[in-house]
Amino acid sequence: xxxxxxxxxxxxxxxxxxxxxxxxxxxxxxxxxxxxxxxxxxxxxxxxxxxxxxxxxxxxxxxxxxxxxxxxxxxxxxxxxxxxxxxxxxxxxxxxxxxxxxxxxxxxxxxxxxxxxxxxxxxxxxxxxxxxxxxxxxxxxxxxxxxxxxxxxxxxxxxxxxxxxxxxxxxxxxxxxxxxxxxxxxxxxxxxxxxxxxxxxxxxxxxxxxxxxxxxxxxxxxxxxxxxxxxxxxxxxxxxxxxxxxxxxxxxxxxxxxxxxxxxxxxxxxxxxxxxxxxxxxxxxxxxxxxxxxxxxxxxxxxxxxxxxxxxxxxxxxxxxxxxxxxxxxxxxxxxxxxxxxxxx
Ligand SMILES: Cc1cc2nc3c(=O)[nH]c(=O)nc-3n(C[C@H](O)[C@H](O)[C@H](O)COP(=O)(O)O)c2cc1C
Numbered sequence: 001x002x003x004x005x006x007x008x009x010x011x012x013x014x015x016x017x018x019x020x021x022x023x024x025x026x027x028x029x030x031x032x033x034x035x036x037x038x039x040x041x042x043x044x045x046x047x048x049x050x051x052x053x054x055x056x057x058x059x060x061x062x063x064x065x066x067x068x069x070x071x072x073x074x075x076x077x078x079x080x081x082x083x084x085x086x087x088x089x090x091x092x093x094x095x096x097x098x099x100x101x102x103x104x105x106x107x108x109x110x111x112x113x114x115x116x117x118x119x120x121x122x123x124x125x126x127x128x129x130x131x132x133x134x135x136x137x138x139x140x141x142x143x144x145x146x147x148x149x150x151x152x153x154x155x156x157x158x159x160x161x162x163x164x165x166x167x168x169x170x171x172x173x174x175x176x177x178x179x180x181x182x183x184x185x186x187x188x189x190x191x192x193x194x195x196x197x198x199x200x201x202x203x204x205x206x207x208x209x210x211x212x213x214x215x216x217x218x219x220x221x222x223x224x225x226x227x228x229x230x231x232x233x234x235x236x237x238x239x240x241x242x243x244x245x246x247x248x249x250x251x252x253x254x255x256x257x258x259x260x261x262x263x264x265x266x267x268x269x270x271x272x273x274x275x276x277x278x279x280x281x282x283x284x285x286x287x288x289x290x291x292x293x294x295x296x297x298x299x300x301x302x303x304x305x306x307x308x309x310x311x312x313x314x315x316x317x318x319x320x321x322x323x324x325x326x327x328x329x330x331x332x333x334x335x336x337x338x339x340x341x342x343x344x345x
Pocket of ligand 1: 066089104176247
């Protein structure tokens with residue numbers, strides 16, 4: 001069934017397909033019982049799937065990665081597709097249009113996407129307002145970033161503003177310093193600025209009546225010595241975990257469409273080409289840190305086996321984006337069914 005829907009969606013340009021899917025789901029879920037039907041079809045309610053991670057109770061380990069529901073417009077409908085959690089964002093303090101279109105491309109032979117969206121979003125307060133209006137019945141992560149026009153020197157204040165805006169309405173936070181699509185953002189992954197940024201954020205967190213888990217999302221393109229720094233930074237700043245990984249800038253991971261991809265310009269690659277590298281990063285962090293913190297594994301999960309590999313490499317939770325586009329929502333259920341069977345919890 002999804003193959004037919006995908007055939008149609010893949011006839012549209014990727015960003016139009018995204019908006020078309022969004023609008024269609026919005027309309028579809030206005031009909032009575034669609035939510036029930038959808039849950040019946042895709043959800044796997046089983047106590048064996050439940051996990052407690054950084055003080056939060058997850059119905060299952062499979063989440064929707066950041067970037068799909070950037071503005072928290074569809075989390076309610078998406079919560080019926082079997083996910084255990086949904087990450088909204090990346091949001092920035094001020095609304096911004098993102099990069100010029102076209103900025104999202106399919107590489108179907110490689111089962112990949114290339115995007116340079118550039119944090120297009122309506123701002124952290126707009127997302128917070130939506131989350132306030134309709135209480136989520138699923139764990140919600142808030143992925144936060146800085147505006148394009150904010151210098152790296154002033155970046156901390158942008159992250160603090162987003163934290164304040166979303167504090168009441170999200171269950172955990174993700175500090176995104178790993179998108180390749182905001183100029184120089186990834187420089188914030190360096191030890192000194194990153195430690196400073198996270199310490200400031202954790203200080204604000206400490207001042208709140210209830211602390212929220214704070215995670216760091218990293219790029220797959222970091223070297224082992226940079227990953228060693230990340231392990232040290234997590235220990236110093238006492239943040240709660242790491243999301244590995246964001247998209248890659250490495251075009252050599254493409255097998256079929258590398259030449260074509262090179263004509264498309266800048267952007268981050270996601271999907272199948274990322275599977276192996278993101279698993280390597282998870283494994284390295286898990287082993288080198290002696291499992292000191294939880295890792296959310298993301299990058300190229302297109303099959304049940306990909307998901308199991310991420311968990312075996314050390315991921316406590318997993319997320320998908322591109323695999324959700326290529327394989328459809330039944331993949332979530334298939335992963336959860338295997339998790340029940342293999343008793344990996
Ligand atoms: C179109 C698109 C937009 C994305 N936007 C964001 C974003 O705003 N913030 C973020 O942290 N990650 C973003 N990502 C990265 C994903 O969350 C994920 O880390 C990455 O795509 C690897 O997972 P995948 O191979 O399952 O897609 C985006 C990915 C895609 C394809």
